[in-house]
Amino acid sequence: MTTQQAVASRAVRSRLFWPVITLVALFALNVIVSPSFLSIRVHDGHLFGSIIDILRNGSPTLLVALGMTLVIATRGIDLSVGAVVAISGALACSIIAGSPDPGSVNTVLVAIGVALAFSLILGVWNGLLVSVFGIQPIIATLILMTAGRGIAMLITEGQIITVSSPAYKVIGGGYWLGLPASIIIAGAMFLIVGLLTRRTALGMLIESVGINPTASRLAGVRARSITWTVYVFSAFCAGVAGIMISSNVTAADANNAGLWIEMDAIxxxxxxxxxxxxxxxxxxxxxxxAFIIQTLTTTVYTVGIAPEITLVFKALVVIAVCLLQSPAMQERLRKRRATTTTTAKAAA
Incomplete structure (x- = not known):
């Protein structure tokens, strides 16, 4: 096997191979339908374009998915993130709307602080049920998923709360250094999580808990504390996403904010x-x-697929990617490549 063949074989076996191929294929499809898809223009010092829109609109999903990644790594699941998104946005908008000075930066900071603090409390609740009481994660977080929308409705009193605060609008709909602020926030969170989990022992400890929590505990790893921490972090990420979403539309909608975002994150x-x-x-x-999910949504509108079959289209793409990543399919592809190589050698 030549060096090029070895590199190609290693690339195909990579977990990122098919997701990247899928993302590139979606980009190619959009370029065919709309040749200006990849173009980025500058207006008033700000960047605009379809790619920028995908990055901005996909930032809340990325934030929620970051927390979900660490939860899943510990062999858990968090179905409550959508409810936390709704609660966080509802709290922040309620505080700003009820303030005598909604445009004040101090008011916005207080609103964000309260929303994130309450999100952390919700994460502590999930972690308590899972790590202390031993309730299965899907059941423990389903409790908050069900009750969370009701809590958000109580906060907003069943109404859509709109706010008029330029300082709050910046978080989800404004620009920093020419880029949408939401992209910068999500990117910073991604870098921080990457450094904490890959440049320290934290990532290894999280993986060890997910592989075998009993063995990890016997080896001296505080499995319960780590499990608790990842649920708190997941809720924090959902809280930031909730602020970002409500800021972008300058309103809190307890019914629709973060609806099904837990599924997109998973x-x-x-x-x-x-x-x-x-x-x-x-x-x-x-x-x-995360950006495959958001690009799929953009592709639906670009290609002109009927909105009522959007979820079916997304499901088909996701199924295709998961099948290509499955061990059985990987084994079949490996055997086919081996057979092709053997046949080529015999012919030579």
């Missing part, structure tokens, strides 16, 4: 190559997966 994590069985995880894969 899909992004799985597409990125992280196993639902826990253990090894890939933050880069989650990044690619």
């Amino acid at each position: 899909l992004a994590v799985v597409i990125g190559g992280t196993s639902l069985m826990g253990g090894r995880y890939s933050l880069t894969g989650t990044l690619v997966g």
